[in-house]
Amino acid sequence: MRHVAIVGSGPAGYYTAEACQKQFGDQVRVDIIDRLPVPYGLIRTGVAPDHQSIKGVSRRYEATALSDNVRFVGNVTVGIDVTIAELVGLYDAVVLATGAPADRPLGIPGDDLPGVVGSAAFVGWYNGHPDFAGLAPVLSGPGAVIVGAGNVALDVARVLAKTGAEFTGSDIVGHALDSLGAASHENITILARRGPHQIAMTPKELGELGHLERAIPHVDPADLPPEAEDAALEPGLRKSVTHLRNFATLDAADKPITIAFDFYAMPVAVEGDGKVERVIVERTAIDAEGRANGTGETYVIPAALVVSCIGYRTPPIDGVPYDAKLGRFANDEGRISPGLYAVGWARRGPTGTIGTNRPDGFMIAEQIAVDTPDDYGKQGRAGLDLLLRDRNVDVVTFRDWQKIEAAEIAAARDGSPREKFTSIDAMLAARGN
Structure with missing residues (x-):
C-alpha cells in the first residue's frame, strides 16, 4: 500500500489524486490537505464568478473526493499544524499542489x-x-x-x-x-x-x-x-x-x-x-x-x-527548496527531494489552463511509481490523524464540506447558485457537529 499526501485541493491536487488512483488502483491511500475548510482552490476563489461553466469541473473532483481511497483533510495548515518533514516521514510521497496564490x-x-x-x-x-x-x-x-x-x-x-x-x-x-x-x-x-x-x-x-x-x-x-x-x-x-x-x-x-x-x-x-x-x-x-x-x-x-494583473508566485514553505527568480518550488520535472514533489503551478509557475494540470498530475503519479516501492511501511493517514488529534487541530472532512456547501446553496439570493461564506469561522459553524 502506498500512502500519498497532496498539499492543496485545487485542480492540480485533485488531478494528481485521480492519477494516483489510476496508477495504483486500490493499493493507494491519498490524503488531500488544505488550509481552508473548503476544497477546489482556484475553481472556487479564482475563476470568475460569471464563468459558471468552468467552475463545473468541480463535479469531476467531487467524484474523486468521494472515492474510498481519497479523502479531504481541510482546515489544516502545512507549516503550522504539521510540517513538511513530518509529512515526508508519514507518507511515501508528498506532493505540493499549492498553486501560485501570491x-x-x-x-x-x-x-x-x-x-x-x-x-x-x-x-x-x-x-x-x-x-x-x-x-x-x-x-x-x-x-x-x-x-x-x-x-x-x-x-x-x-x-x-x-x-x-x-x-x-x-x-x-x-x-x-x-x-x-x-x-x-x-x-x-x-x-x-x-x-x-x-x-x-x-x-x-x-x-x-x-x-x-x-x-x-x-x-x-x-x-x-x-x-x-x-x-x-x-x-x-x-x-x-x-x-x-x-x-x-x-x-x-x-x-x-x-x-x-x-x-x-x-x-x-x-x-x-x-x-x-x-x-x-x-x-x-x-x-x-x-x-x-x-x-x-x-x-x-x-x-x-x-x-x-502581472502574474503570481507560489509562497515558500519552510524546509522546501525555492526558486525565488521563478516564484515556484525548485524542482526537476516535479521532483524536489526524495519523497517530495511539486505539481501544477507550484511546479512550473503560473502557466497553462486548468486542464493543463491533468497531464501534470499523471506525470507525478508515474514518478511516484518509479521512486517508491510497493510498501514503505509508513503510517500514512493513521499517523497524520494521531498527530493532528494530539495537536487539537479541528479537521474538516469532505462530508463536512458538503454540509457547508448545502448551507451556502440554501442562503443563495435569487438567480445565484450559492452565497459563499467568507470567513473560516462561518464555514466551521455551518458544518455543525
Whole structure:
C-alpha cells in the first residue's frame, strides 16, 4: 500500500489524486490537505464568478473526493499544524499542489499606496476568499487602471463594468455585488506593455467585453498593426486580434463606461497624497527580441484604483527548496527531494489552463511509481490523524464540506447558485457537529 499526501485541493491536487488512483488502483491511500475548510482552490476563489461553466469541473473532483481511497483533510495548515518533514516521514510521497496564490508586486514607486491591489486579492475579494473578504477596494473616483495583458485583466475589467443584473446566475459574493453596484468608475484602462499581437487574451474572454450593458471596449486604431500581419498569428490569437480590430470601430460615447486598451504602455509610478490619484505611464517600443523598452515619453492617467494583473508566485514553505527568480518550488520535472514533489503551478509557475494540470498530475503519479516501492511501511493517514488529534487541530472532512456547501446553496439570493461564506469561522459553524 502506498500512502500519498497532496498539499492543496485545487485542480492540480485533485488531478494528481485521480492519477494516483489510476496508477495504483486500490493499493493507494491519498490524503488531500488544505488550509481552508473548503476544497477546489482556484475553481472556487479564482475563476470568475460569471464563468459558471468552468467552475463545473468541480463535479469531476467531487467524484474523486468521494472515492474510498481519497479523502479531504481541510482546515489544516502545512507549516503550522504539521510540517513538511513530518509529512515526508508519514507518507511515501508528498506532493505540493499549492498553486501560485501570491501576487507578483508591480515593483514601481507608489505601488504600496492605498488603492493599489493585486489581482489575486481583488479576485479573491469578489469570489469570497476569507483572506480578502475585508479588502474594500476603491470603486469610485476618476478611474481604474488594470495592468496586464491576459485573461485575468479582462476578468477584472468585466467585473468592474457589469451591472448587478448581469451577475444573475453567478456566485459573486454579496458584499462585492453591493459594492460594485455603487461603483462610479467611468474609465477603465487596461495597460499592456506590448502590442495587440503579443497579448495573452483568449477570444471568448475578449468577446464578452463587446456585450456589456453599460460599458464599451475601445482600441486606438493607431495601436493596431497592419491587418495583413494577422495572417502569421496562430488561429486563437488571430481571433483575439480580430476582436480588438472590431473594438477600434466602436463609438465610446454610446455607453457610460469605457474600457480602453492602452497598448505599448507601462506604468512607471503610482502617485497621490496618501492614496492612489494617478498613474504615470511610459510609452514603449518593441525591440527585435520582442521586449518592450521605455521610450522616455510619459503621460498621466487619473485613477483611484490600480489592479495589478502581472502574474503570481507560489509562497515558500519552510524546509522546501525555492526558486525565488521563478516564484515556484525548485524542482526537476516535479521532483524536489526524495519523497517530495511539486505539481501544477507550484511546479512550473503560473502557466497553462486548468486542464493543463491533468497531464501534470499523471506525470507525478508515474514518478511516484518509479521512486517508491510497493510498501514503505509508513503510517500514512493513521499517523497524520494521531498527530493532528494530539495537536487539537479541528479537521474538516469532505462530508463536512458538503454540509457547508448545502448551507451556502440554501442562503443563495435569487438567480445565484450559492452565497459563499467568507470567513473560516462561518464555514466551521455551518458544518455543525
